[in-house]
Amino acid sequence: MSGSMMQRPLLISDLIRHAATCHADTEIVSRETDGALTATTWAEVEDQSRRLLAGLRALGLGEGDRVATLAWNNHRHLKIWFGVSGGGMVCHTLNPRLAPQQFIFIVNDAADRAIFFDKTFMPLIVGTKEHLGSIEHFIFMGSRDEEVLAALPEALFFDDLVRSEPAEWPVLEETAPCSLCYTSGTTGNPKGVLYTNRSTLLHTFSIALPDALDLSAREVILPVVPMFHASAWGVPYAAAMVGARLVMPGPALDGDSLLALIDDQKVTLALGVPTIWMMLLAAAEASGSKMESLRRNVIGGSAAPPSMIATFRERYDCETIHAWGMTETSPLGTANQIKGKHLNLDADALALLRLGQGRPPFGIELRIVDEDGAALPHDGQAQGALQVRGHWVVARYFGKEESALSPDGWFDTGDVASIDADGYMTIRDRTKDIIKSGGEWISSVDLENIAVEHPGIALAAAIGARHPKWDERPVIVAVRAEGHDPDEEEIRALYEGRVARWQIPDAVIFTDAIELSATGKVLKNRLREQFGDVLLERGV
Ligand code: ADP
Numbered sequence: 001m002s003g004s005m006m007q008r009p010l011l012i013s014d015l016i017r018h019a020a021t022c023h024a025d026t027e028i029v030s031r032e033t034d035g036a037l038t039a040t041t042w043a044e045v046e047d048q049s050r051r052l053l054a055g056l057r058a059l060g061l062g063e064g065d066r067v068a069t070l071a072w073n074n075h076r077h078l079k080i081w082f083g084v085s086g087g088g089m090v091c092h093t094l095n096p097r098l099a100p101q102q103f104i105f106i107v108n109d110a111a112d113r114a115i116f117f118d119k120t121f122m123p124l125i126v127g128t129k130e131h132l133g134s135i136e137h138f139i140f141m142g143s144r145d146e147e148v149l150a151a152l153p154e155a156l157f158f159d160d161l162v163r164s165e166p167a168e169w170p171v172l173e174e175t176a177p178c179s180l181c182y183t184s185g186t187t188g189n190p191k192g193v194l195y196t197n198r199s200t201l202l203h204t205f206s207i208a209l210p211d212a213l214d215l216s217a218r219e220v221i222l223p224v225v226p227m228f229h230a231s232a233w234g235v236p237y238a239a240a241m242v243g244a245r246l247v248m249p250g251p252a253l254d255g256d257s258l259l260a261l262i263d264d265q266k267v268t269l270a271l272g273v274p275t276i277w278m279m280l281l282a283a284a285e286a287s288g289s290k291m292e293s294l295r296r297n298v299i300g301g302s303a304a305p306p307s308m309i310a311t312f313r314e315r316y317d318c319e320t321i322h323a324w325g326m327t328e329t330s331p332l333g334t335a336n337q338i339k340g341k342h343l344n345l346d347a348d349a350l351a352l353l354r355l356g357q358g359r360p361p362f363g364i365e366l367r368i369v370d371e372d373g374a375a376l377p378h379d380g381q382a383q384g385a386l387q388v389r390g391h392w393v394v395a396r397y398f399g400k401e402e403s404a405l406s407p408d409g410w411f412d413t414g415d416v417a418s419i420d421a422d423g424y425m426t427i428r429d430r431t432k433d434i435i436k437s438g439g440e441w442i443s444s445v446d447l448e449n450i451a452v453e454h455p456g457i458a459l460a461a462a463i464g465a466r467h468p469k470w471d472e473r474p475v476i477v478a479v480r481a482e483g484h485d486p487d488e489e490e491i492r493a494l495y496e497g498r499v500a501r502w503q504i505p506d507a508v509i510f511t512d513a514i515e516l517s518a519t520g521k522v523l524k525n526r527l528r529e530q531f532g533d534v535l536l537e538r539g540v
Contacts, residue, residue, distance in 0.1 A: 009174035010201035013086035015240040017169065020046035023217060023243030029265055030075035031250030031257075033119045033142075040075045042240065048162045049083035050169070055161030056089065059137055061113060063088035063172070066180060068112040068135075070094045070121045073227050073248040076141045076158055078236055080116050081227070085178035088170050090194070092180040093228040096121050097518035098190075104131045106182050106190055109399060116141050116158065119148070120251055126151050174198040180398060181230060183327045184519050192398030193327050195231075203330040203392040204237040206361045211337040213269070213298060213321060217243040220265060220293070224249055224258060224272035225301070229519045230331035233271055233300065233323075255283030259291070266293040273301035273520040277308055278458065284316070294318045298335075300325060302521050303427060303445045306355050307453040313351070324357035324427060328404070328411060330392035333366070334358040334425050356426035357417075364390040366425055367410065368417055380420030383428050383441070386413045416441075433524050435464035435474045442474050442503045444524075450494050451476050451508075456484030457491070459514050461522045462505065465535045474505040475534055477527050479514055506535055 019026070024043035031037055040048075061067065067084045069091065071077040084091040092110050094103065103124065107115070114137035117125050125138060129152070140148045143159040178197045182190035208215040213235075215221070221244045223232040231237070239246045247265045249258060258280050262270065277299060284291055297312060300323040312318040325331030336358030342350060360366050368376045368384035376382040387410035394411060396404050405411050416428045428434065428443045435442040444462035451460035458481040464472030476491060488508040495504040509531055515523045 009172060010198045011086070011169075011172055011174060012082065012178050012197050012200060012237070013169035013172075014201070015204065015237055016042075016046045016049060016082040016086060019240040019243055026217070026243050026245055028075055028078065028246045028248065030078075030248040031072075031252055031261070032074065033072065033251055035250075035252065038075065042243065045075065045079055045082065047166060049079045049081075049086060050166035051162040051164050052079055052083035052158070053087035054164035054167040056083070056087065056114070057167065058164060059114065059156075061089060061137075063170075064090065064177065065114075066090045066092045066110045066112045068092040068094050068107060068110070068115040069228070070096050070115060070117040070124065071141055071227070072118055072120070072250045073223055073232060074118070074141075074250050075248060076116075077227055078246075078248070079162070080141075080158075081179075081236060082240075085197070085200075086169055087167065088172050088176060090177050090180050093231065095182070095184070095226075095228045095518045096124060100124065100128050102190060104128050106192075107132050108134060109189075110180055110182075110192060113137070114139060118251075119145075122148060122151060172197060174201070179231065181228075181327050184517055184521075191400075193394045194398045195330060195392075199330060199392040200234070200237060202363060203234050203332065204241050206363050206392075207234050207332045207335075208238045208242050209361060211359075212332060212335045212361045213238070213271075213323075214296075214337070215239070215242045215244055215269075218268075219244040220247060220268045221245070222247045222249060222258070222261060222265070222267040222270040224253060224270055224276050229273075229301070230325065230327045233298070233325070233331055235271060255279035255281075256287075259283045259287060259289055262291050262294055263289055268293055269296045269298070270294060271298040271300075274299055274304055274308060275302075275459070275516060275520045277304075277312075281308070281311055291316050291318065296321060298323055300331075301519060303357075303449070304355075305449045305452045306351075307449070309354065310351065320354070322354065322357055324425065326413060328394040328413075329364070329388060329390070332361070333364055333388055333413075334360050336424070339422065353424070356424050359423040359425065360388075360390075363392065364388060366417075366419060366423075368419055373406065378419040378421055378423070380418055380424075380426075383416055383418050385431060386415040386417040386425070386427070387411060388413055430524075433463075435462065436472050437464070437467070437474065437502065438470040440502070444474070446499065447474055447476065447495075447503070447505060450498055451478060451491060454486055454491060454494060456481050456486035458482070459522075461514055461524060461527055463524055463527050463531060465507070465532055467506075467535050467540065473535055473540075474503065475531060476505045476508045477514060477531055478508055478510055479512065480510055506540070507538065509534055
């Protein structure tokens with residue numbers, strides 16, 4: 001027997017249709033690549049995305065075709081997202097910070113047929129074009145531009161395509177793919193995750209909930225996290241679902257530019273990785289801005305240092321939602337929101353609870369397992385490999401036949417975590433970054449959090465350096481903050497009484513810069529190559 005309710009597929013086009021119907025005049029403010037600020041509305045985004053869809057169809061593109069973007073967070077990118085995915089094509093967000101070889105690999109692996117690009121990325125396109133064999137259409141995100149035509153005579157222009165008569169949204173299967181994103185691939189080649197309309201819609205409902213990101217039509221949302229980084233954590237879709245005002249930062253991701261956007265546009269919620277917040281906090285400190293409109297920020301992608309969460313709370317009255325996820329999980333897996341029973345906790349206990357990565361929303365299940373795959377208790381103590389399953393978790397990678405899951409259907413995240421009886425998860429480390437000293441594990445995250453508490457440290461990374469007796473010993477690699485000159489012993493002293501004696505780093509190495517990955521994370525393998533022998537060199 002089946003029920004007797006309407007059976008309507010869950011589609012990306014539903015999101016933008018809803019936004020255009022119920023939030024027609026709500027604004028999307030966007031920083032253009034040339035620095036200008038423009039404003040559009042949800043109604044206009046819908047209209048232009050249907051025109052764009054018609055324009056793409058006229059080029060011969062159809063359902064299932066991959067259409068790539070090489071773009072900042074801006075209004076044209078938003079229109080491409082809805083036009084391409086709503087029209088049954090696959091929107092493939094490319095990360096422009098990848099090395100050209102990886103970029104070429106990804107475009108070919110995805111067999112992208114068209115590519116949209118912002119002006120910033122024209123040199124990358126021109127420089128790699130001869131290797132991008134599958135691309136038939138290069139589409140510049142702007143109006144006709146002689147400079148672009150001189151470098152790329154075959155270029156088409158976004159602003160011409162959206163002059164087409166608007167197409168009607170097609171009715172698709174909800175399991176049809178809508179977008180494609182590759183993992184950062186710090187080891188090996190990147191792998192593609194192909195999201196479906198259904199998985200994306202369910203993820204969108206979920207992230208908007210009060211115990212996740214708590215989104216509504218009353219928010220002004222600034223996604224600093226790029227649309228090419230795990231779909232800007234799903235925020236553009238969710239903003240359409242709830243009818244929020246969006247502020248798209250374009251290429252200007254430095255602290256001063258973000259601060260100006262937050263203050264001028266009265267942003268209430270901003271989202272990004274920890275390195276972004278370091279720059280923003282430094283800019284706010286220098287300018288004296290209190291970021292009064294900013295009530296909440298979401299930190300994810302890497303562990304949010306407790307000192308950063310405390311600064312936002314104490315100096316800016318801004319509540320941090322610490323969230324965890326990965327490309328393979330669409331990406332939201334957990335968010336740190338309290339329960340009713342925590343309302344009476346004192347400030348210190350509450351602050352402690354908010355440090356971890358939080359608990360999964362409905363739709364995501366977590367477990368931790370030991371080296372033999374046996375489930376470990378959720379007691380807040382046991383640490384094991386974090387595995388996940390749910391409605392928006394990858395099953396297999398793009399173009400691969402084999403499953404990405406364990407035989408019993410769980411996805412291994414590559415993270416080491418503990419989970420408590422209330423479902424709160426704390427990431428202890430990435431499996432490959434945890435420091436193994438004399439058979440014991442030391443969390444690099446814990447060590448980094450302590451180092452960055454020092455005002456003289458701008459960025460710190462803990463790695464395991466080779467040691468003749470203990471295999472590995474912890475070493476901190478740190479970048480000094482401008483105008484500060486902390487020394488090694490001063491930093492090592494921070495650890496006294498905070499961690500067990502054997503966990504105190506053996507050395508602190510100062511360096512001018514720490515290389516970050518394409519998604520703004522510390523490249524630990526690079527640091528291990530550079531500094532892995534430092535203890536042996538020091539003759540321990
Ligand atoms: P991204 O697109 O963010 O690089 P990846 O899928 O490459 O996505 O990275 C996901 C990984 O990032 C997770 O497995 C985890 O190691 C790390 N990560 C994400 N959020 C957090 C967090 N809040 N705390 C600690 N680590 C995190």
